[in-house]
Amino acid sequence: MSRPHRAALRLVPEPAPGPQARTLGAVELLPGLVRASLMELSGAVLRRGEAVFAPADPAGVDAALLAACAPCFGAERPLGIGVAAAGLVDADAGVIIEVNDAPALRGYPVRERLARFGVPVHVEHRARLQVLGDRWFGPGRGRSDFASVSTGEVLGVGILLGGELLAPPGGRSGAHMTVAGRDRVCTCGARGCWKTVATTRWLRERVAGSGLPATLAGLVASADPQAAAVVDEYAENLALGLLNIQQLFAPGLFVLHGEARDGGGGFRERVQRRLRAASAWSPTAEPPVVVVSSTVVDDIALLGGAGLVLSAR
Ligand SMILES: [Zn+2]
Structure with missing residues (x-):
């Protein structure tokens, strides 16, 4: 077509x-x-x-x-x-x-x-x-394969594959990929969507009643070891969806936008480590690199x- x-x-x-x-x-x-x-x-x-x-x-x-x-x-x-x-x-x-x-x-x-x-x-x-x-104005310049990830209140992935925007009719942007157990109901009505475990909304629910800060920036700044554990959990949950992208398309580069930038270097490195472990078996795959965009979010x-x-x- x-x-x-x-x-x-x-x-x-x-x-x-x-x-x-x-x-x-x-x-x-x-x-x-x-x-x-x-x-x-x-x-x-x-x-x-x-x-x-x-x-x-x-x-x-x-x-x-x-x-x-x-x-x-x-x-x-x-x-x-x-x-x-x-x-x-x-x-x-x-x-x-x-x-x-x-x-x-x-x-x-x-x-x-x-x-x-x-x-x-x-x-x-x-x-x-x-x-x-x-692709044109940011860290993906000159690349024909990479992924760009929205994080925070909204979650989604854009993929460039072989120089083309991967946008099949009827496809979506990843937030509702099933990545988790069936105990979490999504706003879409399905269960286990990526969105249910890797957004700011999940973070708020995760720390509710704990006395911990309800933002990634606040958790990173906190000296409480429980805060660090939640940051790690958030990074792992974000990686769940990205691992699937890496498994299917091996884009090599993941550019994170939005809340992930508040996670600092430790958050970024944890996501990258998970992605590298998942593709370490391949002698030819580009080791995945995770970068955080400096673009104004809006x-x-x-x-x-x-x-x-x-x-x-
Ligand atoms: Zn959903």
């Missing part, structure tokens, strides 16, 4: 002639919030726009989208606009299928709505897209949108 927005990646951006080709457009569509950005080809932000809408009011989405995008793309035509959308996305149709907590976005034709700016519009799930942010989805524009050329 032809997927023009998932064309093979180019290793070097090639600025096309004309001022309109020197910028990239990115939009992040979240429950109740639209963020937009006009970026240089380097990923540096030139302009930003942001607008909120009532998550249950379909009529408000159009207005919010326009309010956020007009300051960014109104006067200048970027090379394209990459939309990083929460929820379930039909990337080929450019339509949001459904977003939990935001019925206003059900069936929302975001590509059609952005056509007014007169440039190509590409749509993908935001957790998948962040790998393109890292911008990684927008960078992914901009990366999607570059990748889709």
Whole structure:
């Protein structure tokens, strides 16, 4: 099947002639919030726009989208606009299928709505897209295989495999992979999802009533040995999902975003150690490396949108 927005990646951006080709457009569509950005080809932000809408009011989405995008793309035509959308996305149709907590976005034709700016519009799930942010603007530059991981309140993995974004229709971003016993019920209704043991929500529940800090940063700073044990448990739980990724795709590099950065070097090293142990049998596999992104957390989805524009050329 032809997927023009998932064309093979180019290793070097090639600025096309004309001022309109020197910028990239990115939009992040979240429950109740639209963020937009006009970026240089380097990923540096030139302009930003942001607008909120009532998550249950379909009529408000159009207005919010326009309010956020007009300051960014109104006067200048970027090379394209990459939309990083929460929820379930039909990337080929450019339509949001459904977003939990935001019925206003059900069936929302975001590509059609952005056509007014007169440039190509590409749509993908935001957790998948962040790998393109890292690919073009972060630690994944120059690589054709690696994984980019959201941690914290949301959990997900974007995978670049053989230079292409791994984004099959009907696939998801990993949060609901079954990795644990059946005693933990997920928000999706299933049991044992990765999300039930490796998010900030799990951390809060894990330390509830213990007197320990309820954040990874607080636990790392604590002198209590029980705090250190919870940090280790969090790292092990995060590694559970990543081990499956390594087993299947051996991406070699894992870029962690979000809360994992609060875990410091010990947390990162523990995850890396687990991944290396799992692939030590192979004489040819690249020993997995885990790095923590220094990108502003809020911008990684927008960078992914901009990366999607570059990748889709
Ligand atoms: Zn689930």
